[in-house]
Amino acid sequence: MKMEHILIELFLEDDVDLNQDLEQGARLKDLINSSKGCTIVEHEIAYAGRNGFVHGVEDSIGFGGEMDIDSTIDHSDEKRDFLISLWEKVCKEKIDEAYEEFMTLKNEYLEKK
Structure with a gap:
């Protein structure tokens, strides 16, 4: 089995709480169907927090x-x-840098405890 990640942008009413919907067992397919529309986000770098949001x-x-x-x-x-390929290169480098920085900070934190 392989794993893929995809970034989808949903267009929702202001009162929709996706975190709550997911915690109550909503599936992604249901959320997409209940939205006003959606699109796949391309050439994006993002931090996804709880529930992947x-x-x-x-x-x-x-x-x-x-x-x-x-x-x-x-x-x-x-x-x-060409510019998109440069953007991809920069993003991947920044992801690697973020990982290395986090691991250094994590180890420093754990050594103090």
């Missing part, structure tokens, strides 16, 4: 906005593909 905009960043390239620039598709 990325809670706020400060907990993630995706390739887009000012990071993206103006489509009117010559060869913009080709340049965009």
